[in-house]
Amino acid sequence: MRTHPSYLRVLLTFARNSLVRDMTFRGNFLIETLSSMSWVIMNLGFYVLVFQHTPRLGAVTDWGEYAFSWGKYEFFLFLSTTLVINSLVQTLFMENASEFSELIRTGKLDFALLKPIDTQFLISLQRVQWASLGNLAVGVGLAAYSLVRLGWVPTAAQVGLYLLFVACGVAIMYSLMIALAATSIWLGRNQSLYDFWFYITNFSRYPMEIYHGPLGTPLRLFFTFIIPVMVVVNVPARFLIRPLVPQTVSDLTLPAFAILATLVSLTASRYLFQRSLLSYRSASS
């Protein structure tokens, strides 16, 4: 008898079941999609306003080798990368991570622990939030529009690397989220999970170049090397915007660091997840 399930098939069934559920409540689905898309579009308006005041962001840096500044459409490419990564994280993991805290509180995690399948896989992916995919469409649309305005056509290699590092970014964001969710085993309840995740990942939403000076540099170092959220969007966005030929040392070291950060984040969050299961008390009968 085969002892391992086909993870891909299980994932497809999760996605299918979630879609069936979402379609049952189509009004809710529509409102969810529209409200998150309009939030994104309002944000976009905010950045259009910012660029009415300045032509470029991050032109002056105190750490010369990264020196790069972002024009309006370059920044919009950055923004679209943020949208793509966040919408993927929200579609795949957000609902599951907040559900995890609830499963612990109500003792329903029991059922996940009974199944002959990797518990972290099951917990992380069992619900797919299709409504969040709307933002992915906005992100892709915005990227295409910005590329046209800039008159750039990315090469296949650029797109390939972009996708690879988007995947790394998603993995880092997921690790952070599941690690935060795992703490609810010890806290019994962790309802501020989403808030906390939002506060931290907020630092991934802007180009690294803006973090300089006595306040910016410590922030940048902390959110690069301790909690590596700053490489999440910055690294893939660069592959789309700048030519592939490395121009500075950091063009090589930063992507290498992003790969390392992804591996370390995934490993560390898995360790934390496994540890947290040892403390599970299975509330109620």
Place this chain on the structure above:
Amino acid sequence: MAVVEIESLTKSYRVYHKAEGLAASLAGLFHRRYRDVHAVRGINLTVEAGELVAFLGPNGAGKTTTLKLLSGVINPTSGTARVLGHVPWRRENAYRRRFALVMGQKNQLWWDLPAAESFRLHQQIYRIDRDQYERTRDELTSLLSVRQLLSQPVRELSLGERMKMELIAALLHSPEVLFLDEPTIGLDVVAQYNIQQFLKHYQQQRGITTLLTSHYMKDVAALCRRVVIIAQGQIIFDGSLDEIIGRFGGRKVVTLLFSNGHIPGDLRAYGEVLSAEPPRVKMLVARNAVTATLSRLLEHHPLEDVSVEDPPLEEVIADVFSKAEDIGRRSGAEAAGRLVGG
């Protein structure tokens, strides 16, 4: 062959001792008092293949905790257990494919989807061959007569129907060991009866080893020959239902029908009077004194009819539970298990 082997299994929890009131809650922010709750205290138990064993005990006795330990959902404080040769809390896939846990108080089916969708997910997770899956599903749905409900969202099913679906979900992968934690809780008499009959039939047909906890004596009487009574986290009895009555039901219920319609005033001398509605009297008489008491009664009073019965099982068990609690209290373990479910 022993399927379940438990040796000195112990589970203790540290719980935050919260005093009543706001002031105490504020104080609890800074200084917390904890105490240990011993949910399971050194249990030893062996269950052979194909046995159907009932766990009885008051709330908080450690029944559910024991099932959770055997399912590998929680880790023990000390002691060992093996089910089908596996240590449950290692949660190996090889073990998880071979048993199932059904909990009457928790549901695992997708609330907004038809049960059929959840079943398909189980097929994928347990990797059941399509033919076998369809055969098992059809067999179970017709045995429990819920076939026509398969495509209805679970939230629209009645409690009884939902419980049947939960059972099917748990049995799709043909487990060799089945843990049932109060599978009939909250169900009406008919639904209870149906589930009992199904379990009886299924268990006999498949010969799967089953451990059941229930508060309904009818479940136990209908299903199990072997009964384990747990109280204060310890096993205080392990044997047949009849033995419980023999051992703990120290008195018999004697019903007397007086032929002259009058109830004599000196009945207290013969035993404890339960009810007296002329011409009928019910009384409790010590088991070993029944014959002597009856012959004395017949000698002194005109009796038309006499019957002697065992007291109802519920009463005997309730008596056992309260005795066990007394013993527990005297041994200074009043906290044992009180706060932990099941």
